[in-house]
Amino acid sequence: MRKILAGSQIKTLDQRFIQAKGISSLELMEEAACAFVDWLMEQSDLRNRPVFIFAGKGNNGGDGMAIARLLHTIGFSVTLIATASKEDSSIDNQLNSERLPDSLQVVSSDSFDWKIPVGAIVIDALLGVGLSYPLEGRLLEIVRRINEISAIKIAVDIPTGLPADTVVAGEAVRADFTVSFQFPKLSLLFPDHAAYVGRLNFVDIGISVDFQNQLEGSKFLLEQGDIPALHLKKNDFIHKGDMGKVMLIGGSKGKVGAILLASQAALRAGSGLVYANIPADERLTCQVAFPEIMYSTELVEDLDAIGVGPGWGTTLHPEELSQLFQKYAFPMVLDADAINLMAKYPKLLHEIPANSILTPHLKEFERLVGSCDNHSIRLKKALELATTYQIIVVLKGAYTCISTPDGNQYFNTTGNKYMATAGSGDVLTGIITSFLGQGYAPVQAALVGVFHHGLAGDIAAKSKNRGLIASDIIRSIPQTFIELDID
Numbered sequence: 001m002r003k004i005l006a007g008s009q010i011k012t013l014d015q016r017f018i019q020a021k022g023i024s025s026l027e028l029m030e031e032a033a034c035a036f037v038d039w040l041m042e043q044s045d046l047r048n049r050p051v052f053i054f055a056g057k058g059n060n061g062g063d064g065m066a067i068a069r070l071l072h073t074i075g076f077s078v079t080l081i082a083t084a085s086k087e088d089s090s091i092d093n094q095l096n097s098e099r100l101p102d103s104l105q106v107v108s109s110d111s112f113d114w115k116i117p118v119g120a121i122v123i124d125a126l127l128g129v130g131l132s133y134p135l136e137g138r139l140l141e142i143v144r145r146i147n148e149i150s151a152i153k154i155a156v157d158i159p160t161g162l163p164a165d166t167v168v169a170g171e172a173v174r175a176d177f178t179v180s181f182q183f184p185k186l187s188l189l190f191p192d193h194a195a196y197v198g199r200l201n202f203v204d205i206g207i208s209v210d211f212q213n214q215l216e217g218s219k220f221l222l223e224q225g226d227i228p229a230l231h232l233k234k235n236d237f238i239h240k241g242d243m244g245k246v247m248l249i250g251g252s253k254g255k256v257g258a259i260l261l262a263s264q265a266a267l268r269a270g271s272g273l274v275y276a277n278i279p280a281d282e283r284l285t286c287q288v289a290f291p292e293i294m295y296s297t298e299l300v301e302d303l304d305a306i307g308v309g310p311g312w313g314t315t316l317h318p319e320e321l322s323q324l325f326q327k328y329a330f331p332m333v334l335d336a337d338a339i340n341l342m343a344k345y346p347k348l349l350h351e352i353p354a355n356s357i358l359t360p361h362l363k364e365f366e367r368l369v370g371s372c373d374n375h376s377i378r379l380k381k382a383l384e385l386a387t388t389y390q391i392i393v394v395l396k397g398a399y400t401c402i403s404t405p406d407g408n409q410y411f412n413t414t415g416n417k418y419m420a421t422a423g424s425g426d427v428l429t430g431i432i433t434s435f436l437g438q439g440y441a442p443v444q445a446a447l448v449g450v451f452h453h454g455l456a457g458d459i460a461a462k463s464k465n466r467g468l469i470a471s472d473i474i475r476s477i478p479q480t481f482i483e484l485d486i487d
């Protein structure tokens with residue numbers, strides 16, 4: 001699994017890599033510039049447009065110079081706007097400046113006329129992960145002007161002004177696309193930075209995952225290639241008893257939909273037997289509509305896992321959750337109203353069975369831990385919650401973050417904005433409960449569950465777009481196993 005390194009580690013990584021490979025830092029920069037240009041060439045709607053590249057004094061600016069040369073060579077109309085004098089610039093920046101052909105138009109930012117046609121591409125190579133203080137003075141002015149013009153803005157590695165690991169202070173480039181080298185910087189995953197990062201892409205510059213992972217770090221990116229190894233193998237002789245008997249608890253009167261969504265999702269994720277705990281007078285209708293689910297008003301015995309909370313109601317007594325913790329003293333999934341109940345009665349947190357999985361969305365999370373000014377604080381609090389109570393915290397949203405009791409954080413790469421719809425979270429509860437019931441270790445169940453949920457949403461979004469509803473995610477769960485080649 002790929003580590004998300006801190007901004008301060010990236011220089012060390014570069015140095016170690018070029019030493020190990022016996023290449024120069026200039027060659028690595030060329031690799032990065034080529035990867036950027038390859039990405040650009042793959043975007044059919046971005047070709048044949050004039051390109052304006054703003055280059056700063058560091059290696060991000062050096063990337064910009066190399067990109068300018070490469071794009072010019074393949075026939076793009078390129079204007080390079082240099083913000084620093086050559087003497088003031090990093091060595092590789094200077095070397096790339098010397099490599100620029102005479103036919104390429106280079107202007108100083110001081111004399112640039114800002115005549116950028118609508119529809120042109122503006123490439124931001126002003127500053128990268130070397131940012132060490134908020135933007136000010138001349139550079140701040142340039143960034144403000146870039147943000148005002150109407151062009152397609154693409155940030156090289158990271159939008160100028162964003163720190164790699166924390167929340168922006170002041171101004172930063174508001175990019176339409178960010179093309180980040182090799183791995184994301186943590187701050188690119190913050191919702192606070194959505195307006196700066198635009199669409200995030202990673203390009204490979206040849207530094208292998210094993211190489212990156214030699215550096216210290218406890219934050220990881222959860223990617224498609226990581227998932228098959230996390231799955232349990234199922235042999236041909238299994239029967240439904242081996243696939244887990246689970247119960248979804250919640251669904252108070254008028255809110256049974258939530259528990260039905262979770263229950264169907266559990267079945268689609270592979271559970272052998274799924275019970276839905278719903279009021280007696282709702283049973284008949286539900287049985288007819290969803291015959292594969294079993295219904296019970298009582299708590300069933302010998303369960304392999306439970307998921308508690310979707311549509312449970314907000315007038316519950318803390319004893320109801322306390323009793324569940326005592327009766328099923330094994331890891332369970334706690335969502336929605338179960339989380340709201342714990343927020344109201346924090347003493348319940350001490351009673352949660354170890355390795356249980358909490359799946360709050362941002363608002364539920366803040367009800368639980370108090371309001372957070374930004375995502376960086378939220379992530380710290382999520383980790384604190386996980387390590388203090390020895391539980392797994394799944395903080396839902398774009399790049400859902402899974403914090404584990406041993407202090408790791410995993411950021412998911414599947415999912416999309418169309419999944420922000422009623423019932424989407426209930427589906428996740430059902431999927432994770434299903435994997436837990438099938439015998440997956442709790443951390444595995446959370447990682448695999450979150451990934452499949454997002455992937456099902458991505459599959460559904462292809463045909464449903466803004467019209468996507470939670471049932472579409474459920475219908476797409478089977479396709480996720482096919483896409484990941486899980487038998």
Ligand SMILES: NC(=O)C1=CN([C@@H]2O[C@H](COP(=O)(O)OP(=O)(O)OC[C@H]3O[C@@H](n4cnc5c(N)ncnc54)[C@H](O)[C@@H]3O)[C@@H](O)[C@H]2O)[C@@H](O)CC1
Nearest residue numbers: 029032058059060127128129130131132133134135157181
């Ligand atoms: N493995 C990688 O990730 C690679 C990184 N490369 C590039 O190298 C970049 C990092 O290069 P550098 O370390 O030179 O960093 P930058 O290019 O971000 O620039 C650092 C320079 O800017 C100055 N500076 C810091 N904050 C400032 C501010 N607010 N206003 C004005 N100046 C400021 C610093 O004093 C330093 O001189 C990456 O972002 C990436 O674009 C690539 O060239 C090659 C591979």
Ligand SMILES: [K+]
Nearest residue numbers: 124127158160
């Ligand atoms: K940049």
